[in-house]
Amino acid sequence: MELKKLYIYIVCIAIAKCAAVPIQSKDELCNLSPEIVSDIAGYAEVANKIMDYFIKGPFKGKTWERLSDFVDKFGPRSSGSKNLEDSIDYMMVESLTNKLENVHAVECEVPHWVRGEESAIMLKPRIKKLPMLGLGYSVATPSEGITAEAVVVQNFEELEALPSERVVNKIVVYDQPYISYGESGLYRRYGASEASKRGAIAALVRSVTPFSLATPHTGQQMYLENVTKIPVAAITHEDADMLWRQQKRGENIVIHLKMPAILDTKISRNMVADLKGSDNSKKLVIISGHIDSWDVGDGSMDDAAGCFISWVAPVVLKELDLIPKRTLRTILFTAEELGVIGAQAYEAQHKEDNENISFLMESDVGTFAPLGLFYEGSKDGECMMREVLKLFASINATEIILQEPAPDISVWTSQGYPGVGLYNDNPRYFWFHHSEGDTLNVEDPNILDVAAAFWAAVSYIVADMKYDIPRD
């Protein structure tokens, strides 16, 4: 399907979470100079020193402890919320307390989408509450809600094939199977628009997850141009499948959907904290996560833990008196969940920094046991990162996966800057993703130590090594 292909392309570009089937480089022939190889190999000892400090040294358990203080204090941190701004203030104070440098926050305008007391109830063939979560940017229903017949489809093709009278003024329910986040997520992203094109008045989408305990998963959706914006929410696997079965039996399905929701804009901030380079401090290695989350769970996994491993890296290097040659800059991006807003704003506001950016790192698909790195950039850079990863054989974190590394830094890597994401053992990532299940319970203190150790050691090497990683 052309439409599907186009959407997958758009989604992969925008979200960089399409790594369900990671592509490994076929061409591992590298032609690095012996000097480069030797320079990188020389970091073996310091890499182990950093790792030990996290895994069995004074910092053991500390990343989780700081993460837990943070998420328990603030809970979820949605774009434009007071929680998010308070949490940014907290991280600035923490950065100063931990003697990071150049601590500041850069304002930008962000979307502020807030769900109200929303609900979906199946009224026919029997009364059943449908656990649901409105999708980001969804318009509200009228205050009294919408009551309409539902029509259930398993894919866009089925929707297209329906006669008009089966769709107009109906609620379209997508009961698409879970194939991958990229592919199944299309129904979350564009389900409302496609339903609206056919005259539907609302859409409900099967949550994008491989596993459910009657758990709705929210996420961003976008209205295509020139379509009437209709309300859209995620429902559970269980209910979507049940509605599909009811329809197959010929039952008349009626659903009442009530979704108050507001959308305006607020000012938020990208937070910056540096470990100033010892030698070539103008050059920047950016290490990052996004501090905003969805408004459910506490966003420990997506992406507070990614922020914390990126934030403790300079803190620990400073404690160890390991000051790299280049400046290591932690950025906690804002408003990633509503469309990589913070990173785009930061890039636009700091064009003058761009020439100084040497390398970028972001963790945003979990902080489970590290397996290696997602990499995007020049071939020589890939070869250099392969040399770096040879130093992490002891923890089996040696793989390079060639793909967009992470959503925020893709603003730069898509321009040719080299960057990496944390490739980790996350087969259950989407079980928790954008749901009430994304909490601190996902994060194992010992595994988090290993992820943080790996991440900090990699950041030190790329910020300190003699040779720059070339741009593409």
Add this chain to the structure above:
Amino acid sequence: MELKKLYIYIVCIAIAKCAAVPIQSKDELCNLSPEIVSDIAGYAEVANKIMDYFIKGPFKGKTWERLSDFVDKFGPRSSGSKNLEDSIDYMMVESLTNKLENVHAVECEVPHWVRGEESAIMLKPRIKKLPMLGLGYSVATPSEGITAEAVVVQNFEELEALPSERVVNKIVVYDQPYISYGESGLYRRYGASEASKRGAIAALVRSVTPFSLATPHTGQQMYLENVTKIPVAAITHEDADMLWRQQKRGENIVIHLKMPAILDTKISRNMVADLKGSDNSKKLVIISGHIDSWDVGDGSMDDAAGCFISWVAPVVLKELDLIPKRTLRTILFTAEELGVIGAQAYEAQHKEDNENISFLMESDVGTFAPLGLFYEGSKDGECMMREVLKLFASINATEIILQEPAPDISVWTSQGYPGVGLYNDNPRYFWFHHSEGDTLNVEDPNILDVAAAFWAAVSYIVADMKYDIPRD
């Protein structure tokens, strides 16, 4: 802990779901007569014929289809509810349509506990809604709810060790780890009573499950004699752990708990349908499940699927014209979840049948891939069931686990009647148990076919074989 031991004993007796650590018989020395062994071995062909009919014959997928029609039509079926009674009527009609005999329902009085619009909110140190489910038989809070400081403990010993002023007029939160359903479930069962003894005004218990997506799990709880009945609810792993961390930080935790709940009695019914024996029809083999469920999810797993494999057994045997010598009696028990009420009533009402009961079967810990049978009864009976299971080597369902087989039939097996439960590959059983996650999505059509096939074939053999299984 004596208290704990006592409770585990009580729970195991009452609930028969303590099979986390199944005990395998050490003594497999059997001294059956060659006639018995040969008689049972003679059922190999007919067992395969029955199995094939389910797994690759005309009944393939039918058990799941009938189960889906049922659960989609009625949803959850809590004790005393109209849903439950409607679902019993439906099964009676289905039984008649499928030409089962002696179809009737026997009335009994059952508890009718109904939750109202309940909620728990953490007010301090920050505002957070705590997803929760009141526990069965819990008293209500006053209509305005209860607002009180919380004190968090990880076990009964910690509660006992607390000074009085830390407990009196507080809400006790149990953040017990998940060890097993039997052991961890003690906090669900007796947490309110133990907290009340110390002067607490409500209790919240970490849901009894090994895995959570912020999922509360309900269940029965009992007030001990001479304690003030206080409201009690299950909260999620995530929140219980978070409250524990907040307390460790020295935070003042305040929770608002609102739980309307009513308890009265209603008339419900145990449903009976027979496949009349060809030769010795007075003798009964009972095959059963419980038709009631909790009021969340749709109770597909606990225990509609158990009912359906027990109900399709006589239906399929009739279709195959395999009429066993003894009468095969399907019983769908009512009100199991609130304390094995239906089975106890049935037994009390049918004392005259007891001498005719030859054998009992019940499926109530899932209908995943069968592994064998839970067995309770005489040693010779055990030996005979071992011979029966030799016929199921092709599906690897050959193990005997010596324990109480299932809650309803334990009313008889505890008196020496031989009985079996369906031992199946259910490591995720408690993930779904008593939660919104207990739905048809738990049930795989193909696996359910194998469970139904095994169950029906075993029922035919024990109802038809030449020699009675002796009582203990």
